[in-house]
Amino acid sequence: xxxxxxxxxxxxxxxxxxxxxxxxxxxxxxxxxxxxxxxxxxxxxxxxxxxxxxxxxxxxxxxxxxxxxxxxxxxxxxxxxxxxxxxxxxxxxxxxxxxxxxxxxxxxxxxxxxxxxxxxxxxxxxxxxxxxxxxxxxxxxxxxxxxxxxxxxxxxxxxxxxxxxxxxxxxxxxxxxxxxxxxx
Numbered sequence: 463x464x465x466x467x468x469x470x471x472x473x474x475x476x477x478x479x480x481x482x483x484x485x486x487x488x489x490x491x492x493x494x495x496x497x498x499x500x501x502x503x504x505x506x507x508x509x510x511x512x513x514x515x516x517x518x519x520x521x522x523x524x525x526x527x528x529x530x531x532x533x534x535x536x537x538x539x540x541x542x543x544x545x546x547x548x549x550x551x552x553x554x555x556x557x558x559x560x561x562x563x564x565x566x567x568x569x570x571x572x573x574x575x576x577x578x579x580x581x582x583x584x585x586x587x588x589x590x591x592x593x594x595x596x597x598x599x600x601x602x603x604x605x606x607x608x609x610x611x612x613x614x615x616x617x618x619x620x621x622x623x624x625x626x627x628x629x630x631x632x633x634x635x636x637x638x639x640x641x642x643x644x645x646x
Contacts, residue, residue, distance in 0.1 A: 466546060467481045467483060469510075473507070479491040479492060488544075494550045494551070494558075497548075498560050501562055504546065510539065511539045511542055512539050513538075513540055513541070514537065515565075517535075518533065522580065524606035531551070531580065533552055535548040557581060561584040561585060561590075562584075563588060573587055574592070575594060578594050598617050
């Protein structure tokens with residue numbers, strides 16, 4: 463077992479539900495009720511210094527185990543050059559965990575992505591809304607029970623004023639109209 467796991471077991475005294483270092487990848491499993499304090503320790507403890515939140519994702523274990531979901535966090539310490547995977551089980555009936563945006567600003571977009579694709583909410587997130595799909599999209603496509611042949615509501619194209627894309631598109635449209643105009 464790697465050096466961080468015994469230290470974490472000592473520091474967190476019973477708050478780690480499971481831990482392993484399979485093939486050198488350190489992983490701990492923690493309860494969602496304890497996550498805010500544990501993540502604060504992981505970032506601020508001088509021996510750990512997990513100062514970089516690399517990724518947040520989720521796993522859907524539909525029909526395989528309970529709780530149905532796990533939110534998975536990948537942390538890295540720039541100064542210590544070590545990694546840690548933290549898994550948080552999340553029940554289907556209450557798919558909510560605390561937001562980590564107060565600790566890592568980069569959690570903002572990562573949590574929005576997990577919300578958008580899995581439907582797991584992040585309590586305390588400053589702007590929890592879809593990031594990859596449009597607002598009218600129904601459901602969360604990375605859930606295992608999402609029907610792959612589902613038709614989504616069509617929405618009209620939205621114009622976003624003042625963006626480079628709109629200005630360029632407008633220029634191309636006027637050029638096309640000039641080319642297509644009848645010659646007199």
